[in-house]
Amino acid sequence: MSATPILPGPVAGGGRLATLGVMGGGQLGRMFVHAAQALGYQTAVLDPDATSPAGRVSDYHVATAYDDEQGLAQLMQRCEAITTEFENVPAGALATLAAQRPVAPGPQAVAVAQDRIAEKAHFAACARAGGVGPAPHAAIVSPADLAAVPDALLPGILKTARLGYDGKGQVRVADRAALAAAWEQLGRVPCVLEQRLALRDELSVIVARGADGAQVHFPVQRNLHRDGILAVTEVVPGGVSPVLAEQAIAATGAIAAQLRYVGVLCVEFFVVDDGSAEGTLVVNEMAPRPHNSGHYTIDACDVSQFELQVRTLAGLPLPTPRQHSPAIMLNLLGDLWWRDGQPVTPDWAGVLALPGTHLHLYGKHDARPGRKMGHLTITAATAEAAQQTARAAAERLGIAPWR
Incomplete structure (x- = not known):
């Protein structure tokens, strides 16, 4: 991040307003746009949906895929700094933007939030320093991991390591047979099994x-x-x-x-x-x-x-x-x-x-x-x-x- 604040209103020399960008055009992006505009910034949204909620209220809408090179270049040209409205924006796209513009949150932090296995590891590390830890859990990446799951984690909830939200990518499992079936159902993708708690x-x-x-x-x-x-x-x-x-x-x-x-x-x-x-x-x-x-x-x-x-x-x-x-x-x-x-x-x-x-x-x-x-x-x-x-x-x- 730049040490110099990006002040709202006209940029020095005039001709345009300071512009903030957001990756994602959903409701969170829409409310970010409203807040930025209220402070006096112009805004730019990158979202592939031409009718996205944020894109329709923003000053600029770049209607491309999140990893489209030309779209990312347009966003950088428009903006002094860029944020994201959801965690599943490709971390690589954020890294591309961060090489040229201040990006917050940074791609490394977003990458941790995108992967439950990395996220749980971060929580556990914070707990060792005196914080609050995650629920008992195990990462399942291979058949060997599946076989090694401790009995104490069952019954549990199997969650995909990536792209799960609002209850998606989650299966409740009562025993080992159900766990194996659920992992097959989820396509044997990397998962986290969490102990079901009261x-x-x-x-x-x-x-x-x-x-x-x-x-x-x-x-x-x-x-x-x-x-x-x-x-x-x-x-x-x-x-x-x-x-x-x-x-x-x-x-x-x-x-x-x-x-x-x-x-x-x-x-x-x-x-x-x-x-x-x-x-x-x-x-x-x-x-x-x-x-x-x-x-x-x-x-x-x-x-x-x-x-x-x-x-x-x-x-x-x-x-x-x-x-x-x-x-x-x-x-x-x-x-x-x-x-x-x-x-x-x-x-x-x-x-x-x-x-x-x-x-x-x-x-x-x-x-x-x-x-x-x-x-x-x-x-x-x-x-x-x-x-x-x-x-x-x-x-x-x-x-x-x-x-």
């Missing part, structure tokens, strides 16, 4: 780290997943044990620091039910980008995760975020546009009549089951009021209740 809760922490090592974080988020996809995030006073919150924040900071990470990083944790009052924290996975569980920061904090992404990329100061309102975020999936096999329009008027509701739709034209179409954040003066409004909104949208 979970009490799921948490996440979002941290922003600058090139100078300065680091800030948001409050710990409490998450509910359904079918492997985030459904509800709650960030309210008393929602997470102070002991676990302190451990999760410290572990996230260590994971970022030992990677020499620059950018916004989300680390997800499990709270294992071990019979104790607090439970035990284990680290699950990390995302080298803003995260679905941090979308509430747009409406409930004085600086959002996306503004911090802009600031880390541009080398601007990192203020400590302040949450001004208890918040609950509901993920809005394409299922809401269908009922009994027939297309419907969700009751947005009814939802927006509720106090403290903030609707964010991502501009996607086709509502498909399981597709992230938007999110709804509910803010209120108290946790109880936010819960009450969130449950009323969920009922009007047909979202299943939660505890």
